[in-house]
Amino acid sequence: MNKHFSPTMNRRAFVIGTAAVGAGLAIGLDLPFGGPAVVRAADGSPEIGAWVVIRPDDTVVIRIARSEMGQGSLTGLAQLVAEELECDWTKVTTEYPTPGQSVARKRVWGDFSTGGSRGIRSSQDYVRKGGATARVMLIQAAADAWKVPASECTAANSVITHTLSGRTTTYGKVAEAAAKLTPPAEVKLKDPKDWKLIGKGVKRLDTVDKTTGAMIYGADIKLPGMLNAAIKDCPVFGGKLKSFDEAKIAGLKGVKKVVKVGDTAVAVVADTWWHAKTALEALPIVWDEGDNAKVSSASIAKWLAEGLDDAQPAYVGNKNGDAKAAIAGAAKKVEAVYSYPYQNHATMEPMNATALYTADKCEVWCGTQNGEAAFAAVLEASGLPAEKCDVHKVMPGGGFGRRGQTDYVRQAVMIAKQMPGTPIKLLWSREEDMAHGRYHPITQCKMTGAFDANNNLIALHYRLSGQSILFSLRPEALQNGMDPAAFQGVAQSGEAAFGYSVPNLLIEHAMRNPHVPPGFWRGVNVNHNAIYMECFMDELAQAAGQDPLEFRRKLMGNHPKHLAVLNAVAEKIGWDTPAPQGVYRGIAQVMGYGSYVAGAAEISVTDGSKIKVHRIVASTDPGYIVNPAQVERQIAGSFVYGLSALFYGGCTVKDGKIEQTNFDTYNSMRINEMPKVESVMVPSGGFWGGVGEPTIGVAAPAVLNAYFAATGKRIRSVPLRDQNITFA
């Protein structure tokens, strides 16, 4: 296991509260006579508060509760702690506490969930306080040793200085004494203008092992005596496993056991995964597919289209004036229907988890976006109490929202439970991963815009029909049946607010939930809402005979932050000057995850069907930027994810199953298709927005609007491959 990601906390030190804690997951505690307990890491080094461990050689170990899954939040979170800690950045390393340890310590590390571009923005306050708390304690320890007031001491670069005498010491030298102090009840955080590390594009902390093959991902876990499992779940969602003919694969090399996994799946356990997978393919399986086997993409599309009818019930998410009346009496109106398909996350590493179950313990090793949810799944599937379970997080080969779900963790435990004492590594084939995604929700949208006689937009009716993620995954978050997240990017207020003022506005959602399970797919509901709204904005501009940028600007007077990012891309791409010969531009903006983003594309089109994306300009205002080098990578990466979905994505349903099986039928952009992405960061300060997702929303509409500029043709459905449009 590599140094950044191995769970290495102390199991040998004295343990208190064993009844609640259990020896397997406790962190060592010294019980001094008087004063608080000193908590120790695996090597005996003391904790200075829950977030920081200082070793005698001045190494700083920063605890990270959220999951690194590629977006760089591990490094960003360490920067936040280190900024306040005033430590030497070159001596920083990180480690993951386990969910079991967190539960045993009353969730001292807070939420482990890493989704919704929340990794940094939702933990920035308490992790910075964690760093500041440790700094205050370290300074106090030095001051106590020198018998001077702490107020006469300062800390920088892991060195504490008594300013009057010039005496110095280091964090490593006073860590033991600091650990025995009572943490301050309150700490003051730095003024952003004094930040030295936040805002700096420091190198990631997890790069080296990713270039040598040493990084351990879930699929790479090796445990003594471990066996490998391959699984097939009923390809029709909601269907069941009827029977399988184990005798047909008896005697195949390496096969150890064939097990039923719940009511819906069967797994082959073998010495190697290759043996397990080939045996599983040879295993005759009979499914009870149920009624869902009658569902197809066409039947779903028909059902969603019916939801576009105003006579059908719908939830109102954003409303202003009387849109229907204004449309009825308008001088001119424009209408269009758009659609967006299912998408698979297609993480590079298929789902997997390794579980070891014994009568009194269940441990799991896996990549997960939510250690605590994985932990809960282990408890549920094993039937063991919290103190007998734990989850050891390893690097996931991509998450994009998929690894926030715990189906694969549960399966691994269910298999391991049938083979007590033997560690079982369950790895999905790519085909299983394609068949059992938690797909980007499917929707359609009918939009109607109305103008007065002077071509002013007086009304907009946005009627979304389709799937709710929360209905499926977090029904407790529904509000009187309504999914508030369905309005991401077109909401009245909040972290994904609509950026236009229209006097008569109606934004509503006719919820229709097909049987294909939806999930949080990077960008989530912002993706389709941004395509619908931003492409339709272009249609409205065209109908009004106005420039798409100018048309938007007129509606954005009350939304200065939305407008600022739009203006930033317009300026950088040179919207006011002609594009090069044969090159056409499109523009889009949206707000999501607390950040304001805009994008502009320059494309050329050959034969009406071959698109070359020459240049992208993308602007982001996330309030504060922790690591601009990583933000730039998230912006560029968002175009890979968003444009792959636009050009090549789309999962279709036949006989209740997903038709796409692998990257040959669900392709992803390659380097030759990658446009140059120029990012313009305009952090306006005062708030914390996310950066991993919002930009995906503008990727597709910027290109689609440019396609219209080039061809005069509107594309209102995704993916482009269905219309024989591809990259040049």
Next chain:
Amino acid sequence: MANLTINGKTFTLDIEPETPLLWAIRENAGLTGTKYGCGIAQCGACTVHMDGVAMRSCGVTVSEAEGKKITTIEGLASGDSLHKVQEAWIAQDVPQCGYCQSGMIMAVAALLNEKPKPTDADIDEAITNICRCGTFAQVREAIHTIASA
């Protein structure tokens, strides 16, 4: 039984000859730096060198690999000194999740072997690995940095 020469070492493996080289490397030789992404030679995560040529190891059988010199990501460095592609990857902070990068690095190393100063068109043609995080800009930049060194 099969004899495979991986990273200069001979492995005598109890394995069926039709087993994909990828799984022989990962499970029988125990070298997990080479990744499984698709199993159908589409994504490139399993790229290794066979006699110096980049190959998608999921599409090569053990019998085809016997007698060939196989290099995986673990064998790219010379002792303690990293390969120039690995060094450039670290200098440019290329990886995000990193899962595709073993294959990406092996593909790039093979390209640079053949064409020490590749043009953008050469890169477009030779590097066809999938990266879902979207590191392509950094990959291209790192290649050019090596080429201009």
